Amino acid sequence: MDLNNLSLEQLAQFKQQEEQKLQSITSHYSSLKSAQARFIQSQSTLSTLTPSTLSKPVMVPLTQSLYVSATVLDPSKVMVELGTGFYCLKSPLDAQKFMERKVALVGKNADNLYNVVVSTRKNIEAVVMTMQGKMDQRSQMEAR
Numbered sequence: 001m002d003l004n005n006l007s008l009e010q011l012a013q014f015k016q017q018e019e020q021k022l023q024s025i026t027s028h029y030s031s032l033k034s035a036q037a038r039f040i041q042s043q044s045t046l047s048t049l050t051p052s053t054l055s056k057p058v059m060v061p062l063t064q065s066l067y068v069s070a071t072v073l074d075p076s077k078v079m080v081e082l083g084t085g086f087y088c089l090k091s092p093l094d095a096q097k098f099m100e101r102k103v104a105l106v107g108k109n110a111d112n113l114y115n116v117v118v119s120t121r122k123n124i125e126a127v128v129m130t131m132q133g134k135m136d137q138r139s140q141m142e143a144r
Contacts, residue, residue, distance in 0.1 A: 003130040011134070015127040022120045029117060032110040036103055038064070043099040049075045049092045 003011065053075050059067040078095045079087050090098065 003126060006130075008131060008134055008138075011127055011131045015124060015131070018120055018124045018127065022117065022124065025113060025117050025120060029110060029113045032106055032113060036106040036110060039099050039103045039106060043096060043103065046078065046092050046096050046099065049078065051075055 003014075006014065049072070053072045055071060055073070057069055057071055060070045061067050076091060077089045078092055080090045080095045080098055081087050
């Protein structure tokens with residue numbers, strides 16, 4: 001779209017739309033980075049499971065802020081959330097591999113979204129520059 005062909009009102013409206021888009025995308029990007037951090041934390045926790053943890057008390061995270069006390073009955077099996085409401089038993093090694101894939105997938109999606117954030121910011125800058133140029137032209141015309 002050629003910004004020079006738009007009126008100041010149209011440019012202002014386009015800028016507002018891009019700012020709303022940027023806000024939404026930035027929020028989604030933050031959510032992805034937060035999810036990636038949780039998966040990395042899960043990977044770290046999995047690495048602590050060894051045969052020596054048998055019958056030892058642990059704190060199991062149910063949410064980010066809610067933990068429950070539990071006892072490790074079998075360190076060779078862990079419950080893994082596959083998706084919303086879907087769980088399966090895996091060995092710690094298989095769970096670790098699963099988490100690695102999740103971290104990579106979420107990271108890739110976050111990187112792609114970051115590129116959209118950068119592009120949207122450039123769009124907003126271009127609109128602002130065009131608006132400034134049009135306002136300068138208008139001021140020069142009125143000064144004559």
